[in-house]
Amino acid sequence: MRNASPLPNGFVLTTDNSAGIGEKKNDVVSTPDEIVSYFAARVALLEQWAAGANPLSIVVHNFSGSQSWNKYITGIKKLFNEIGINCPEITGSSETNMETLQSAIAVTMLGEIVTVKNKDVRWYVYGKPSVGEEVIRNSEKIANLKKIREAVSLGLVHQVWPVGSTGIKSECERIGINAHLAEWDLEKSAGPATTVLLGIDRMKENEAKLHFGHYFETIS
Template identity: 50%
Template structure:
């Protein structure tokens, strides 16, 4: 579960992964580079959800010294994917004690730069909720970060909200700050893993542009406050 923090104009976001990587006892086998890329993906999407852009990255590596460069490579790849330079990065590695399973956390610090309109938006889900091996096996169903970034910059969408382990229904309630009844053509309770899908808010006049921009895997989200 994610927890973002705002201090003045600064926004702090973070994501972590455990037992996912290249160690023999990891629960999910995945390249270390990909593990770090997805952790960076979630922290980055949380920055955008707060209307901010990351300026500093902290990498917490519990896997060992050998994994550091692979993790950095994965984080860098996420920023290359959207066509911007990776912010300055610092962090540390566990080198005193060998660990049997992989562990990583990525924290981003950014400053709020965009307004976050809340009223009068139409909401969609982009991507499908995936977790574990499905993230690698069904990658074509994952929301593309580059498309989200372009849509924000072009004014096609006003807001983005990543879906985490609690699922679409829970994230919808968090987004709106109240318990909601939601409906869509997707499982609303299953985990979204590393933000494989996101909620996107658009002005009604942009609803068709959204479908054209994102293409497949865009679903309408209907919300209602229980009586």
């Protein structure tokens, strides 16, 4: 996690990748290609939001073969459709010279900074850490990106910080806060950013609790 790279003139580059997950015979985890690209794009998008940016274009690096390209694109477009925003233009390339034994994909986003972070917030954790098959089996427990986007638009959320494989505790330490959640596994991997730390406007905490509902707890 934390794959955001600031560029000159207010641009931000984010990326996420996966290997051995997909539809090939030798993949470690058997999952439709659409789902693989959906979650890779989810991570890259959250990294954009964490940097206060919105994506302008998307590049897909497809090492799974030409037969996976359209499925990958469908998964990415599905993500943006669910959130309710237009999908940026998608470009990229596919490995067609060599047949790989396992699936592999990288999704990279180029975005532009549009918001300035507000540090006067109270931090909450949203979405239960999930990894592997749990991501699909417990989809109702993971952070909903549409709700996050709406909360940002409403002024409830001022900062976004996705949690990945290092877990909640590690990411909290990176932003300088202590995590105290009695019933949550603070060290469990959150996989493809199934958990997100949110900086909530202190004057709108009750409104935020109503907006996010379940799996939304204060940590500071």
